[in-house]
Amino acid sequence: MAPMLSKTLLMTALLALPLGSAAPVWAQEAKPREAVISVTGDGESALAPDMAVVNLAVVKQAKTAREALDENNKAMNEVLKALKDGGIAERDLQTSGFSIQPQYNYPQPVDGQQQQPQLIGYQTINSITIRLRDLAKLGQVIDQSVTLGINQGGDIQFTNDKPQAALEEARKNAVAEAVKKAKTLSEAAGVKLGRIIEINENVPRPMPQPAYRATMMKEADAAVPVQSGENNYTVSVTVTFAIEQ
Numbered sequence: 001m002a003p004m005l006s007k008t009l010l011m012t013a014l015l016a017l018p019l020g021s022a023a024p025v026w027a028q029e030a031k032p033r034e035a036v037i038s039v040t041g042d043g044e045s046a047l048a049p050d051m052a053v054v055n056l057a058v059v060k061q062a063k064t065a066r067e068a069l070d071e072n073n074k075a076m077n078e079v080l081k082a083l084k085d086g087g088i089a090e091r092d093l094q095t096s097g098f099s100i101q102p103q104y105n106y107p108q109p110v111d112g113q114q115q116q117p118q119l120i121g122y123q124t125i126n127s128i129t130i131r132l133r134d135l136a137k138l139g140q141v142i143d144q145s146v147t148l149g150i151n152q153g154g155d156i157q158f159t160n161d162k163p164q165a166a167l168e169e170a171r172k173n174a175v176a177e178a179v180k181k182a183k184t185l186s187e188a189a190g191v192k193l194g195r196i197i198e199i200n201e202n203v204p205r206p207m208p209q210p211a212y213r214a215t216m217m218k219e220a221d222a223a224v225p226v227q228s229g230e231n232n233y234t235v236s237v238t239v240t241f242a243i244e245q
Contacts, residue, residue, distance in 0.1 A: 036197060037185055044168035046230045049158035050159040052138050055096060056145055056153035057127040065100050065122040072124040075149025080146055097127035131151030140222040158228045170235040188198040194242035202236040
């Protein structure tokens with residue numbers, strides 16, 4: 001009888017193992033979820049710009065593509081030389097676009113019949129992007145460029161070479177706002193705010209203030225007046241707090 005009794009006890013023990021090991025897992029799944037408060041805070045910081053990015057272009061039209069290109073090259077070379085002589089470094093001058101396009105005249109229909117377009121010449125456009133690190137020269141640069149042949153463009157973006165300090169200040173303001181919101185919510189709900197569980201930062205979004213946008217005209221006879229204003233840098237963070245039970 002002893003061997004049979006030993007086999008019975010062994011089988012009983014083996015069958016009991018899965019039930020015993022499953023108990024802690026069941027207890028863990030049954031644990032209640034931690035109560036939290038999740039808020040978003042926005043922080044902003046203003047900084048005077050120290051750099052301007054200007055887009056200018058030379059547009060020329062002529063009977064042939066060769067003539068249009070030659071006239072455009074002459075004007076752009078004069079503009080580039082003047083900019084470099086004025087102290088703008090090579091690294092801050094970049095060709096941003098170039099095109100040669102045929103120009104057509106579209107006659108009115110005759111007796112209801114559409115007429116073939118007539119080739120009347122060619123247009124060349126050579127665009128340049130300038131990074132100007134001395135904002136005091138901005139109006140003078142635009143005026144001089146127009147005098148030398150720039151006749152299209154005028155888009156200006158005021159920016160900062162090193163905006164890190166402004167972004168750090170915006171981050172601090174964003175977290176402070178999130179904490180303030182969380183305290184207000186917890187007090188209104190009659191609960192106690194606990195530890196910070198998680199902080200997530202959204203991508204910083206610098207928002208430069210546009211100051212000048214126009215089509216350049218050769219009639220300009222004085223330095224172009226511009227105002228640089230301030231750049232606002234905004235950071236958004238989401239902070240999750242535990243609620244003390």
